[in-house]
Amino acid sequence: MTKTNPGRFFEDYRVGQVIRHAVPRTVAEGERALYHALYPARHALYSSDEFAAACGLDGSPLDDLIAFHVVFGKTVPDISLNAIANLGYAEGRWLRPVMPGDTLRSESQVIGLKENSNGTSGVVYVRTRGLNQVGEVVLEYVRWVMVRKRDASAPAPEPVVPPLASVVDVADLVIPDGFSFDDYDFELAGENHRLSDYRVGERIDHVDGVTIEEAEHMLATRLWQNTAKVHFDATFREDGRRLIYGGHIISMARALSFNGLANAQMIVALNGGAHANPCFAGDTIRAWSEVLDIAETDVPGVGAIRLRLVATKGDSSAFALRGADGKYAPDVLLDLDYWALMPV
Amino acid sequence: MTKTNPGRFFEDYRVGQVIRHAVPRTVAEGERALYHALYPARHALYSSDEFAAACGLDGSPLDDLIAFHVVFGKTVPDISLNAIANLGYAEGRWLRPVMPGDTLRSESQVIGLKENSNGTSGVVYVRTRGLNQVGEVVLEYVRWVMVRKRDASAPAPEPVVPPLASVVDVADLVIPDGFSFDDYDFELAGENHRLSDYRVGERIDHVDGVTIEEAEHMLATRLWQNTAKVHFDATFREDGRRLIYGGHIISMARALSFNGLANAQMIVALNGGAHANPCFAGDTIRAWSEVLDIAETDVPGVGAIRLRLVATKGDSSAFALRGADGKYAPDVLLDLDYWALMPV
């Protein structure tokens, strides 16, 4: 009997089932430094303890996407080892900053199952929670994935498709206790634009491009203990190429978006997202954003900006997204919808 | 007169001589994070402060192989700068976990010398010890290396070949004070297999593969302050290829072995090892293990498993090791024999 993990297949999931994912992880200054080496990350809140203290935090938290990647990575052996495709995200919320020294683990609950009509695969919906060392939830999100069946003759489960919000309500955004932009230093943050300088529908070309190397995306993906073979093993795909972890593109695009959105400091919600096309080493990544909404929050001075973040391997100044057929343009890699906090 | 280090030649060594190696090194969270970025390391004891505390430690130690690489790297300028080949390891023991903030240095004693019959080189045996900032030995091992003579006419020393144990006795394995698996969480560790689930002779294909990049093996090798030219300088070898540090393959194979040996948590002894064939960037590394022995220790609940860890650039599921001629198969890169601690 094999001792290695074959991963779960579609028929191994039950609605209501809770999976406690393995390998808790303590994250600290080392992960922060690597994040700055891997991505051109410059948001001041995640770069300077003093800047973060001026915003009411105990010091600079780890990047919100470090929290996401670590929590996500732990789910891979249980959720997506036999996945055909990562289909979507919804109802993602960051509930508590992750500080150096925190230990994260992940749990997922199966909230929906729907076999595909071909009978060889099905869609699994999970709500994943990241917890810290004292059991506080730091992050939660829903993800749905198309997973192979082990045995095509296994009976289809009762289909359950969970109702999912298309956008996290502003009232549900969680702002850390004591968080404030009252002493915000726009000069140190890098730009003067505050929430009132943006308008819904505005699009921003983030201008800069980064050509991706094999070594870099593998370092990143391993750092989050994401074990999916396709990212590391050049012999796995017929074309001899290693598929880049979609989260690498999320972090690259978010970091590039500093140029024009330097004050969109803290990511607080993930409304949705699609990895539109695969990305490979040698591609040059650029990004553009569209302002989808602007809102006040319960905390005076702290606004929320809802952004569409698009990563492309083409020209970001063209703002391409979908073709006439409604499908993503071939150069589009990522279409992400999130809320961030910004001084009003 | 040159100010640079020409390295020692065979005739520069004397049996009994103690060499205090240069450049002590403080290791901390940064080295840990890089280790996780460079290798798919997932053993929970080295990933989570909480998991380690539940095993009776003060927090998560640095990976046992970080300790090995740092201690080993310091010996290179004194032992292997003029080496032709790294011939073997024996009697390796980890005596004390290395915690973030510890400072390591290395000392080696020459314990054997034997000139080769060709008169141009000889074998040097050293026992190397890694010490922390308070002088405690954290690690020791014997290594023997074939080293060039500066001058072929230099007289051969009296040959001394030290007696070396083929395996570290279980009674000599050192388990940290207070170490316990009584509160071990198999679910968080990632697998349910305990010592009693393994049998001597069992072989495990670790399934996953990693294709190696130049940038990654150089980052790793530099991190351990290993200065051997052949790893960094593409103009050094006639074929323009950089030889990958054998320790990079050890760490890669050990990390891959998580899949099937997730509970072989702590490496406590190195019985022997051979770098069977050279490895170069572009090779895809896979690993398989064979259970060589199983034993109880003095600490109730803490078992020891003796493993052969084989890294290959071929198909790990074939369990290839040696050809009919007794030589290592051409795809085999590493044949390592070690003891690890596992819940009984």
Next chain:
Amino acid sequence: MTKTNPGRFFEDYRVGQVIRHAVPRTVAEGERALYHALYPARHALYSSDEFAAACGLDGSPLDDLIAFHVVFGKTVPDISLNAIANLGYAEGRWLRPVMPGDTLRSESQVIGLKENSNGTSGVVYVRTRGLNQVGEVVLEYVRWVMVRKRDASAPAPEPVVPPLASVVDVADLVIPDGFSFDDYDFELAGENHRLSDYRVGERIDHVDGVTIEEAEHMLATRLWQNTAKVHFDATFREDGRRLIYGGHIISMARALSFNGLANAQMIVALNGGAHANPCFAGDTIRAWSEVLDIAETDVPGVGAIRLRLVATKGDSSAFALRGADGKYAPDVLLDLDYWALMPV
């Protein structure tokens, strides 16, 4: 109106103007570990807390060049985004070691302006200061850069060319309070040569070579939050090559110079420097040094050595620098003039 940073053009600078650069940065053990992974850095003062404590410091500071790169990187969006060339450095001094946990920011004062005769660009001279979280200056240097004009018809400013010292006076070198080489351990430092073993005019071939990879120079350059497109975007230059950040070559050459200058521990002044030729991935970097001066300081036992550090992609043992025409030889990448502290 665009929200992205177009950078400053020549006509945007005024003599006397002070620019407070964005994005303060807390640096810690993670940056130290990455520095050791990116460069073969072995100077013991920056490797071991215990070695540094024996020299009178509170622990091992971050490498002097980490401080330089972080302070420099912050100036890029304000000073060199529209630069044609980085022309020179002068009057650089390290005033205070940077310890893990310190937060750095940068300020530059424009101290000179001179339009070029072609009317399309000009030279901007700035004195940049790096400050820590309590406002102490940790580093200062003068840099001059050739910057494009936005509008060729903009009037030329009154030319101001600041007087700059060709070398920092020994009396102006700052030695940290309590710093001492009285308990210096030459064996642990790696070499026996003290200041009195070097003579002015002596040249040292540092022997070792490192072949540079795209992933490595990009990791390094991003780590310092240097945003210059030309380092990251393979589509930016017509030849499809990414130009390597000159600071990467400085750090590589300095690290290589350990072999022969292991006791040139602390960099205290940058007298001047030129990035003689561009460097690209695939180049193999070697280094040689020339002793330009030797001096005592106010602190007994602490000497100062003035060094020319030359990086080359050719043969370092040829000590090539300039051709008969007075121009840098085509293989020369860097010509740096600095003071370091060494036991007398």
